[in-house]
Amino acid sequence: MLIRVEVTLKESYNITFSKIGIALNKYKDKRLFLITDENVYFYYKNHLKETLKEYNVDYIIIKPGEKSKSEEKYLKIIHELLEKHITRKDIIVAFGGGVVGDLSGFVAATILRGVSFINIPTSLLAMVDSSIGSKVGIDTHYGKNLLGAFKNPLEVIIDFNYLKTLPKEEYNNGIAEVIKYYLIDDVSLLEDIKNNNLENIIKKSIKSKKEIITKDPFETYERMYLNFGHTFAHAIERHSNYEIPHGYAVAMGMDISIRLGIYFNITNKEVLNKLHNLYSYYDLPLFKGNIQELVPYLSSDKKAHADKINFVFIKDVGTPYIKQIEKEVFYEISSF
């Protein structure tokens, strides 16, 4: 006997550009569990308490930084929520950067087999990238983002004003992902990046990501373009024991990808100068090390199939190109 179960996954969600007081109004009758980190809470404690004074909110405050995206922190939050008798009618709200968003979203995806989730990104990187696209997850001792899920939020709420307290280095960290959208998709971002035109930077980045993931939500092909620079970036993050922040590692990873592309005669040589010029506006780092040291860390990347990697190159600005590369090949490249 065969029983066929038809499942349709036609879900969508809104990205709302608004003050949170207005956007959250419709959830007033819900119990909210708001997860944030100590830095963000320091700046926005009074704002949150004032804006949400008529709401039923429990606050969960975590330490800032990638090390909080851990199995231990994940389980600690799960236990805290269960002790507080979370139900499926409640909503988990992430208020913070990509770390808070990824971790909270994974908690929301898994606790009680899934509760509702609202993402309020407060860093540039989270506004332009991590809050969009439904990927949530945590790191394990074997590598980055290896435990995760696709979890659509009820809504993503973006208020640019939160960026006023974001440290300059963290802003630059987010710009690395914007440069990625310029390189793989939207060449018109060049002037916006040079002029730091914030509204265009955020809206065009979101549009790029949205269009790519709508074509390929579960990363069978086009969505891999978004991994441009990330194969080596994740290795760099792990190699540095997460001391190098994600965006800076992506900047180095894109530098490596373009230099490798030139080495393999895939990438137009002019692209490297364009990249280095843009990095100089935002003090973004180039990769100075030796890629052989990073090769052992490539193995646990999800983009890897055994010993092969689906490596994302660009032929020119705006033209991504995927090629399978054997990991061993990277050991043979001494200078590039």
Ligand SMILES: NC(=O)c1ccc[n+]([C@@H]2O[C@H](COP(=O)([O-])OP(=O)(O)OC[C@H]3O[C@@H](n4cnc5c(N)ncnc54)[C@H](O)[C@@H]3O)[C@@H](O)[C@H]2O)c1
């Ligand atoms: N899910 C995805 O699709 C996706 C995509 C890209 C990156 N990511 C993940 O995102 C994470 C990086 O995100 P991030 O760069 O936002 O890191 P983060 O969350 O660590 O935030 C960076 C720093 O900025 C501080 N901060 C955030 N908002 C602030 C504000 N408004 N004012 C003052 N300080 C503020 C934080 O406390 C932290 O110290 C990584 O874990 C990366 O893997 C996920």
